[in-house]
Amino acid sequence: MTRIFSGIKPTGHLTLGNYLGAVRRWAEVDQHRADALFSIVDLHALTVEHDPARVRRLSRQAATLMLAAGLDPARCTVFVQSHVGAHTRLSYLLECTATDGELRRMIQYKEKSVRAKAAGQSVRVSLLTYPALMAADILAYRTDEVPVGDDQTQHVELTRDLAERFNLRYGPTFTVPRATNPPVAARVMDLQDPSSKMGKSHESGAGIIYLLDEMDVVRRKVMRAVTDSGREVEYDPVAKPGVANLLEILSACGGGNPSELAGVYESYGSLKQDTAEAVVELLRPVRARHAELAADPGHVDKVLKEGAERAREMARPVVDAAYEAVGLLPAG
Numbered sequence: 001m002t003r004i005f006s007g008i009k010p011t012g013h014l015t016l017g018n019y020l021g022a023v024r025r026w027a028e029v030d031q032h033r034a035d036a037l038f039s040i041v042d043l044h045a046l047t048v049e050h051d052p053a054r055v056r057r058l059s060r061q062a063a064t065l066m067l068a069a070g071l072d073p074a075r076c077t078v079f080v081q082s083h084v085g086a087h088t089r090l091s092y093l094l095e096c097t098a099t100d101g102e103l104r105r106m107i108q109y110k111e112k113s114v115r116a117k118a119a120g121q122s123v124r125v126s127l128l129t130y131p132a133l134m135a136a137d138i139l140a141y142r143t144d145e146v147p148v149g150d151d152q153t154q155h156v157e158l159t160r161d162l163a164e165r166f167n168l169r170y171g172p173t174f175t176v177p178r179a180t181n182p183p184v185a186a187r188v189m190d191l192q193d194p195s196s197k198m199g200k201s202h203e204s205g206a207g208i209i210y211l212l213d214e215m216d217v218v219r220r221k222v223m224r225a226v227t228d229s230g231r232e233v234e235y236d237p238v239a240k241p242g243v244a245n246l247l248e249i250l251s252a253c254g255g256g257n258p259s260e261l262a263g264v265y266e267s268y269g270s271l272k273q274d275t276a277e278a279v280v281e282l283l284r285p286v287r288a289r290h291a292e293l294a295a296d297p298g299h300v301d302k303v304l305k306e307g308a309e310r311a312r313e314m315a316r317p318v319v320d321a322a323y324e325a326v327g328l329l330p331a332g
């Protein structure tokens with residue numbers, strides 16, 4: 001059976017981008033067709049300046065939202081990365097496989113280190129080595145597929161390179177995974193700045209739709225989205241990135257392809273109105289289910305505990321094999 005792994009960082013409140021690019025597909029498609037693991041990858045949240053209490057709160061909130069979005073613990077494994085020691089154990093071997101040059105080439109490292117410096121913060125070494133830990137997250141489970149938004153494709157490519165290099169040097173140990181992206185809304189853009197991705201850790205919330213935003217706030221954010229010059233509603237991501245983003249969101253919410261949808265609208269205003277309503281309706285059941293689950297944190301904790309137990313069992317033999325392959329003496 002196909003093995004799937006994917007994760008989300010507790011670096012901020014989950015956004016519409018996280019939902020359309022990742023979580024919705026995990027719930028609607030992936031958990032039904034494969035043996036799937038979904039992780040709150042909390043160690044990755046420590047690569048930038050963080051508030052301990054906030055990370056803890058956001059970790060539980062992310063888990064609750066993942067369940068609210070429809071992940072079913074009877075069908076898939078939901079767990080917290082730091083609960084499974086195999087990830088950091090394997091990460092070290094992958095740091096010994098990756099090169100300094102290839103880690104420095106990662107776009108996310110470049111972007112996030114620039115952002116840290118601009119905020120007067122120093123750049124943590126873990127921001128550079130992050131992709132080795134992410135590769136460990138994936139390779140520890142002999143993962144075949146990694147469903148992610150477009151922005152993570154480069155990291156999955158690096159994971160493939162590391163797996164191939166390791167296998168070549170030390171003998172077949174890892175499955176070489178591949179990234180899969182959603183057909184539409186693989187990169188939801190910030191509503192106030194359609195040249196940059198909607199990211200949960202970004203400063204300004206005005207262009208970011210959070211899954212737990214009040215309905216009126218969602219409507220207001222969509223209605224105030226930056227659109228482009230001209231009046232014609234066309235699907236042209238280069239010339240009209242703001243309009244294209246709205247069309248992609250609308251398409252992801254309700255079906256239909258963005259170019260066809262463009263033909264339906266006479267004005268930016270009516271496109272925004274329909275997009276706002278479509279997003280509100282999309283999020284309504286997730287919010288309702290979140291409210292129910294949030295009232296019972298004991299249930300969420302139990303799911304995470306059982307998930308971690310299952311994940312530990314799956315990862316242990318793979319990581320043991322990797323330790324032996326590189327020449328470390330078995331602990332006995």
Ligand code: ATP
Pocket residue numbers: 007008009010011012015017018019020021022147148149150151152185186187188189197198199200201202
């Ligand atoms: P951060 O700003 O901390 O990097 P993020 O919003 O990018 O947060 P991640 O935890 O890095 O979220 O990614 C979780 C998943 O959501 C990944 O599969 C990622 O590709 C996807 N994702 C993130 N942002 C978007 C987006 N704007 N559009 C589509 N998918 C996205």
Ligand code: MG
Pocket residue numbers: 151199
């Ligand atoms: Mg990200």
